Amino acid sequence: MVGLGLREELEQRGISRRDFLGFCASMASILGLPGATAAIAEAVEKEPRPILVWLEFQDCAGNTESFLRASHPTVADLILDTISLNYHKTLMAAVGSQLDQTVKDNKGKYIALVEGSVPTGADGAYCTIGGRSALDIAREVCSGAAATIAVGTCAAFGGIPAAGPNPTGALSVADAVPGVQNLINMSACPANAENITALMPLFSANQAPLRTVVALVDPVIDLITGETAAIQGTGVELKSLTRSELFAGAWQGDGLHILTPGEFDPDEGLLPVLTPTRSADPPILAAELIALPLRGLRLAVLSATGEP
């Protein structure tokens, strides 16, 4: 298989181009990105394939079991089979040095996938691997990753191990590694190959950083939440746009940020209060948001908070 592109590898395994595009269409649906099938296909096929480092700490190994199911493999299984799974703690416990090497050689390029909560009690003695505590490993590996996926309820929120009285001091990844970059909590257990695969295009190792985000915001709510200030604080340029530009797709940016007052109501005229749509623009209904042209976006934030 060495030297073959993903497309050739799938064809050798009996997956036609048509099957592959069908799979990408369902990925677009899972991600809520209508019209993004071609972009997902391009991202999935892109070389080099993402390097995945899979850590397992305090949990039931149900997500690993799910990942490893061998019968009737789907397109997603095969795609995951072709990513570079450099280290899986449960499957490769005897080759821990490979973890060290991967982390060292690919700083900022690999994806860390964490399964299980991180015990912090008794100086981390409740879970040690190769003489190192789970906390120590999680902090090193997740801090050096391009992105971290917390798979399963235990990794995402602490899960059963963190239930009171929580004797091991179990924490979620977010709490155990404060400030971890690009964290995605995928809490549904057990994870399936489709959901994990759907995230891969978002984490291409070659992806450039976010540069511009276009925004429609309620200025009063923004003053309270500070969302656009937080976006600008990362060095990202924030542009505004009008309703007609929004639906015509006549805007360019790496992301779209919509901040509205109150809670989402499909029948509510959502955006008459948003700048710069105040003027003569007709209101935008929440139900219309599904028609937004989001193709190529790397960040879409639709949030509704508080009262105007």
Ligand code: SF4
């Ligand atoms: S919550 Fe999920 S990860 Fe945690 S033990 Fe249960 S199945 Fe495993």
